[in-house]
Amino acid sequence: MFSSLLEGQGLLTSTWRTEEPRPRKYYETTALGAETAGLLHSEWQALGASYTDLRKAET
Secondary structure, eight states: OOHHHHHHHTTTTEEEOOEEEEEEEEEEEOOHHHHHHHHHHHHHHHOOOOOHHHHHHHH
């Protein structure tokens, strides 16, 4: 599962909560995960801006 991969990379941590009738697993972003998300977001925005520039150049 994808969440296991993210945990293995140190981007998420998980805990089981068993107080409820149905146990549930909850995930939390680590500091590294938040930093990585910020970097990926910046790259995504730069990619979008480049695409917009390309589209403007076509017209």
